[in-house]
């Protein structure tokens with residue numbers, strides 16, 4: 001069986017200023033896979049995600065999303081994004097969990113459209129899927145970091161994306177909540193067949209869930225099965241300079 005490729009990265013290179021950050025990256029992501037992206041600090045992981053999300057343009061090469069050239073691609077609701085919460089959201093903002101998750105539909109609906117019952121059902125379903133129903137009308141700022149992060153997943157999945165991209169989503173989340181976070185990702189993959197791409201410095205947790213791994217260091221130095229990566233990682237891929245660990 002030939003698996004469908006949801007993302008194809010063809011020979012892309014990128015630099016911010018003088019220094020090349022990504023050099024001739026070639027990568028294909030099959031539908032339904034969970035791809036863990038690892039590498040030392042400054043190795044270009046977040047930059048790669050920004051290129052896939054169209055927030056940056058490659059200097060060379062091209063990216064295909066669902067087989068379509070990224071420059072022509074308009075169906076961005078098919079791709080959800082969860083970043084490190086602290087960077088992306090002012091938690092003093094007086095919105096409820098329901099409202100935050102509803103904001104994940106505004107791309108689809110337009111900012112000032114009224115929510116129809118169908119949309120309300122979709123919002124409630126997404127909140128249920130991350131186990132936050134009892135907090136639906138609580139203010140986001142009154143929740144713990146782990147609970148907030150679950151709400152941000154609900155916001156990212158409410159438009160039913162086929163790909164979910166996560167950039168260090170578990171930073172500042174305690175071990176117990178990290179576990180339930182991975183459980184949510186697993187159920188999304190199993191129930192919705194969603195494709196997951198995730199950057200994390202919590203390598204062991206990531207490797208226990210991801211089925212494929214990319215080790216990035218300006219170039220793709222490894223791309224393959226997680227088990228194969230685990231068997232050779234100590235010898236070939238140094239992660240010692242990561243956040244001092």
Ligand SMILES: Nc1ncnc2c1ncn2[C@@H]1O[C@H](COP(=O)(O)OP(=O)(O)OP(=O)(O)O)[C@@H](O)[C@H]1O
Pocket residue numbers: 016017021039040041042043044045046047048
């Ligand atoms: N907006 C920017 N302008 C200029 N240089 C940048 C910018 N963002 C990142 N860089 C540089 O590009 C390189 C890659 O950064 P990137 O954030 O992609 O790495 P990373 O692998 O995600 O790092 P970390 O593991 O530390 O989060 C780094 O050297 C960084 O300093």
